[in-house]
Amino acid sequence: MSRQFVYQDDELIEKPFNWKQMRRLLIFVKPYKSAVARVVFVMTVFGMLARLAIPLLMSFAIDKAIHPQEGSGSLSLLITIVAVMLALYGLRWWAQKYTIEQTNGIGQKVIFDLRAALFRHIQSLSFRFFDKRPAGSVLVRVTNDVNSLQDMFTNGVVNSAIDIMQLIGITIILLVMEPTLGLAVMITVPLMFLVSTALRKKIRMAWQVVRIKQSRINAHLNESIQGIRVTQAFAQEKENIGFFDRMNSSSIRSWNTASALNQLFGPIIEITSAIGTLILLLYGTYLIQSGAMTVGVLVAFITYVGSFWEPITRLGNMYSQLLISMSSAERIFEFMDETPAVPEKKDAYPIAKLRGDVRLEGVTFGYEADRPALKEVELDVKAGMSVALVGHTGSGKSTIVNLICRFYDTVEGRVLIDGTDIRDVTIDSLRSQIGIVLQDTFIFSGTIRDNIRYGRPDATDAEVEAAARSVRAHDFIADLPRGYDTEVEERGNALSVGQRQLLSFARALLADPRILVLDEATASIDTETELRIQEALATLLEGRTSFIVAHRLSTIRHADQIVVLDHGEIKEIGNHEELMKRPGHYRNLVDAQYRFLSA
Numbered sequence: 001m002s003r004q005f006v007y008q009d010d011e012l013i014e015k016p017f018n019w020k021q022m023r024r025l026l027i028f029v030k031p032y033k034s035a036v037a038r039v040v041f042v043m044t045v046f047g048m049l050a051r052l053a054i055p056l057l058m059s060f061a062i063d064k065a066i067h068p069q070e071g072s073g074s075l076s077l078l079i080t081i082v083a084v085m086l087a088l089y090g091l092r093w094w095a096q097k098y099t100i101e102q103t104n105g106i107g108q109k110v111i112f113d114l115r116a117a118l119f120r121h122i123q124s125l126s127f128r129f130f131d132k133r134p135a136g137s138v139l140v141r142v143t144n145d146v147n148s149l150q151d152m153f154t155n156g157v158v159n160s161a162i163d164i165m166q167l168i169g170i171t172i173i174l175l176v177m178e179p180t181l182g183l184a185v186m187i188t189v190p191l192m193f194l195v196s197t198a199l200r201k202k203i204r205m206a207w208q209v210v211r212i213k214q215s216r217i218n219a220h221l222n223e224s225i226q227g228i229r230v231t232q233a234f235a236q237e238k239e240n241i242g243f244f245d246r247m248n249s250s251s252i253r254s255w256n257t258a259s260a261l262n263q264l265f266g267p268i269i270e271i272t273s274a275i276g277t278l279i280l281l282l283y284g285t286y287l288i289q290s291g292a293m294t295v296g297v298l299v300a301f302i303t304y305v306g307s308f309w310e311p312i313t314r315l316g317n318m319y320s321q322l323l324i325s326m327s328s329a330e331r332i333f334e335f336m337d338e339t340p341a342v343p344e345k346k347d348a349y350p351i352a353k354l355r356g357d358v359r360l361e362g363v364t365f366g367y368e369a370d371r372p373a374l375k376e377v378e379l380d381v382k383a384g385m386s387v388a389l390v391g392h393t394g395s396g397k398s399t400i401v402n403l404i405c406r407f408y409d410t411v412e413g414r415v416l417i418d419g420t421d422i423r424d425v426t427i428d429s430l431r432s433q434i435g436i437v438l439q440d441t442f443i444f445s446g447t448i449r450d451n452i453r454y455g456r457p458d459a460t461d462a463e464v465e466a467a468a469r470s471v472r473a474h475d476f477i478a479d480l481p482r483g484y485d486t487e488v489e490e491r492g493n494a495l496s497v498g499q500r501q502l503l504s505f506a507r508a509l510l511a512d513p514r515i516l517v518l519d520e521a522t523a524s525i526d527t528e529t530e531l532r533i534q535e536a537l538a539t540l541l542e543g544r545t546s547f548i549v550a551h552r553l554s555t556i557r558h559a560d561q562i563v564v565l566d567h568g569e570i571k572e573i574g575n576h577e578e579l580m581k582r583p584g585h586y587r588n589l590v591d592a593q594y595r596f597l598s599a
């Protein structure tokens with residue numbers, strides 16, 4: 001079997017009940033506590049009391065109106081009792097309807113708040129958080145884990161409270177009505193509890209296996225779809241299908257096992273409750289025959305016992321659900337407790353409108369503790385200069401720009417913008433004045449216009465168009481079927497690499513940042529597009545401080561300053577002419593590129 005896919009995704013495994021977590025979850029219910037109180041009140045006063053009173057009335061009707069011990073039956077009393085019973089049924093129906101509507105509404109609101117809080121928190125987390133986790137696992141927490149709490153919130157909390165009260169109510173009534181018979185019936189409760197607890201645990205485990213398998217299928221599906229181009233290019237479809245089939249069959253098998261176990265549950269509960277009813281009938285008949293109890297009381301008992309098992313079963317199910325919810329809650333709170341790796345100081349202030357001077361002073365940084373990506377970097381860039389960062393792959397070019405944008409904090413040394421340590425200012429005020437154009441241009445679903453407007457949502461249509469014209473993107477946009485209103489699919493798959501790059505230039509230009517960071521695309525593009533991009537770039541860079549992770553000689557040559565990096569250290573700094581005059585890293589790099597181009 002292929003070892004190529006290994007999934008260690010988040011799995012819904014149950015966790016022991018944890019009060020601390022439960023309390024944290026209940027905080028989300030707090031805003032709705034008066035609504036919850038109303039539901040509990042309505043259900044207790046109207047729903048539960050009606051439910052408990054009906055068998056008593058039945059017993060009363062039999063013993064007093066239908067078959068009294070003394071005298072004959074009374075039709076008018078019977079009619080009155082039936083009328084009261086009908087009214088109680090109506091009340092119960094209304095109370096139930098109200099409870100269902102309200103609990104569903106409250107549950108949805110709680111889930112909405114929880115999901116929103118989680119999303120808001122994730123948005124605030126730094127790059128380091130996302131470095132450690134595949135997008136899929138973050139996705140699962142915001143969707144599956146939150147959903148798995150949905151049942152608990154929509155039905156669980158309120159219904160369990162009602163069920164517990166109902167059980168207490170029935171137990172008290174049974175014991176008060178006929179203590180010995182009440183006790184005799186209760187004998188089956190521990191039995192039923194033991195049997196159902198053991199079986200339920202097995203069932204829970206079996207369903208967890210199903211969930212794990214299904215979550216692996218999801219992960220595989222996600223990867224397969226994202227990687228479909230590579231799969232087809234390497235003609236691996238057959239292997240992929242085979243792997244998927246095996247996962248699929250294994251998921252079905254686990255489903256069958258779980259479902260078979262589940263089906264055992266109903267009969268076992270029925271047998272136990274039948275034993276209870278049998279005891280009730282035998283002992284009840286004996287009590288009636290010996291004159292210690294009336295037929296009406298027996299009928300009431302049978303009805304009460306019938307509605308005794310129902311809340312027990314529901315509470316059992318709820319308990320299973322609760323344990324699964326615990327693991328979801330744990331994972332949700334694990335994310336909620338993540339603090340941004342790039343924290344904002346309490347007294348951080350918004351940085352003034354930037355001039356654009358950038359200084360790196362003795363900067364050392366590593367993504368991992370023992371692997372420095374930059375070592376004691378010194379760099380002084382005056383406002384308006386364009387800086388090309390060059391060096392072999394992994395030399396630390398992107399890391400420099402990551403630090404300037406404060407996606408990460410330095411381990412040693414500091415980054416100064418206009419003489420201010422960037423750790424002292426608010427992140428928002430800093431980043432909103434820095435434009436970033438990444439190599440892998442991200443195009444969001446929406447129109448071309450929306451995408452250009454991304455960094456400045458209040459820009460007018462005319463401004464959007466002017467930005468597109470300046471970076472030479474207007475012509476290709478105008479050629480699209482609906483021009484600026486063309487919907488681009490998610491990630492802009494329908495656009496070429498060059499077109500996407502021009503779009504991102506327009507986006508950056510419209511945001512009009514003082515400092516521009518650009519990770520140049522390495523993909524080879526035709527000469528005409530290359531020329532167009534160079535022209536666009538010249539417009540974009542005009543008057544701004546810019547840092548370009550440069551791959552094209554044309555870009556590098558025109559830069560005011562070229563920074564040559566090697567293994568996280570700056571080896572050379574100067575402009576093209578200066579660096580070409582002496583032998584060194586830069587000259588070797590340029591010679592190598594020329595050799596490559598002329599080969």
Ligand SMILES: Nc1ncnc2c1ncn2[C@@H]1O[C@H](COP(=O)(O)OP(=O)(O)OP(=O)(O)O)[C@@H](O)[C@H]1O
Pocket residue numbers: 131367368373391392393394395396397398399400549
């Ligand atoms: N998110 C990350 N987590 C851990 N290590 C990283 C991360 N990003 C980069 N690195 C490591 O840091 C070092 C510098 O990487 P950086 O991305 O700055 O190189 P680069 O010069 O931009 O390379 P390239 O030209 O290939 O983009 C490399 O050794 C790389 O493996």
